[in-house]
Amino acid sequence: MARENRPALVAANRKPLREWIEADDGDTTCSALPASSAQAQTLHAGIALGPNEGSNEAREALAPPAGLRLPPLG
């Protein structure tokens, strides 16, 4: 499979301590962060739930995998 011809990670920015303290805007355009694929972004969005999201829904219990015998409770 052909790979895109670009470095996987750009070297992290280096600055004197003072500059990180006094003049660090958060590097919003920082190229050091690898871009996620659309599939990975969908997965991340799925994992990071909002505070109220989903908590009040009536949920169906997960079906145990076939062949897994759980001991009775109590």
Next chain:
Amino acid sequence: MRPPQVCAFLPSVDLAGRAVALSADIPTIFDQPLASHHKLIGRWVAEREETARAFTRAAARRHIERVFDAAVMEILSSIDCVDLRIAVLGSEEEASPAIAIICESLGQIDLGWIEASNAPTSWRATAYRALEEKLGRVLPIFGYDDLFNQISMYYWDGETEDEPARQSLIYHYGVDAEELDEMTLPSELNARRPDWMIAANAAPRRRLPAALRGKLNALDRAYQALAEIDPERNAWTFDYEIVCDYIPGIEECSSLPPLTLVPFGHFTRELDEVARHGMEMGFMDIAGLCPLSDASQIDDWFTSLRLGAQFLACVQDLIQFDPTKSGGRHVRP
């Protein structure tokens, strides 16, 4: 046979019936800009260093932490009578960062020769009284009077004499006369104190051996130095309301300090009783919390930290000393 179900839940969010969500405290990307408390300490670090060495942001953060930790350890490393941890805290309310001293030790402080030697009672009582009077200046610690007051509130409705305490037990708990004989009353609790715990047994300084007198005088001087610290820069004091702002949830903890000067061997049941809430929910283990708005205040904070450590060194020196040994040699651990 049922058709295979499509799971209604998002991956990883419902494991064994429990919802799992990422906390808002976890940054959504790594390597965020330095937070306000890193910046505050970072300015202090930068002023101490001539070099214009270049760091990645993560390395800058680690460097700030390492330099601060090393400076703290240089001061606290000689203290072994108690474990103290220093934490630099940010504030949710956009307030200044703060530096907290947290006591990690729990239980009775080791009293050395004061509790377990054959030295004259008056010497032991004098040393114990000095600790009772002074140790609370830097450590979260309670003494016998605090224990007595707690027990009095628990069992005797605040009464401190036997007869009113007995009446209170009958009134509130319906205790009959036979059962009353098994209940602890104030005089019985007081009588359990060993002689060296009783302040009246302390001797005037001039009657003590010179070496012991020297230890107590050194303790006095270190204590006096603490009294002269600027209250705004004092590492060893705190305001409870301010602590609650910086450490959410601490209100749930017991108001009881984690350390005590009360000997466990003599008051096991009572100490277990008053410490129950703390054992379940945590103790009020803050030794100091000092908000600092400017890096220029950090040197003063360190000065007061050092004065507290010097005071604790005098406490250790007194506890590890054995005046019954000729020449006042120190007891080997």
